[in-house]
Amino acid sequence: MERRKNIIDLIEVNNKIKVVKRVSRRKSDRVPINAVVEAETETSMTILKANDVSDNGISLESRVPYDVGTELLMSFSVPESNAGIITVAGQVTNTTLSDDGKSLKLGIKFIAGTEKSKNELTKYAEKNIIDKWFVS
Numbered sequence: 001m002e003r004r005k006n007i008i009d010l011i012e013v014n015n016k017i018k019v020v021k022r023v024s025r026r027k028s029d030r031v032p033i034n035a036v037v038e039a040e041t042e043t044s045m046t047i048l049k050a051n052d053v054s055d056n057g058i059s060l061e062s063r064v065p066y067d068v069g070t071e072l073l074m075s076f077s078v079p080e081s082n083a084g085i086i087t088v089a090g091q092v093t094n095t096t097l098s099d100d101g102k103s104l105k106l107g108i109k110f111i112a113g114t115e116k117s118k119n120e121l122t123k124y125a126e127k128n129i130i131d132k133w134f135v136s
Contacts, residue, residue: 030054031128039052041066050076051105055122058090060106068093072108082129083120088113 030052037048037060049061070092075085089112094107
């Protein structure tokens with residue numbers, strides 16, 4: 001997917017529609033995903049919940065804190081795919097406390113994976129971006 005430089009939002013102010021532009025930091029749009037992710041570091045393995053994904057990264061929920069820069073080997077199934085389990089390597093780019101305060105949200109940038117993994121993630125993201133932006 002192409003990098004989105006600007007996102008245009010329409011907001012209503014005093015019964016008039018106004019256009020607001022904001023800059024996106026993302027290289028690709030993320031789409032919701034419901035997947036269980038097995039994540040391994042050099043010293044541990046844990047099960048995490050995926051919230052959203054693109055062909056460049058994934059957002060995970062964790063009760064285990066990870067330092068920025070930590071590398072994870074992640075395995076999960078892509079919904080709506082017959083590819084089985086894919087495995088990709090990623091690096092923690094940010095951590096924030098979840099809205100409910102009970103877990104952490106991890107921003108993960110993909111750093112390595114097979115061509116099959118990249119293709120499956122790209123297909124899933126492209127198929128589901130339409131649902132995200134054009135919901136009726």
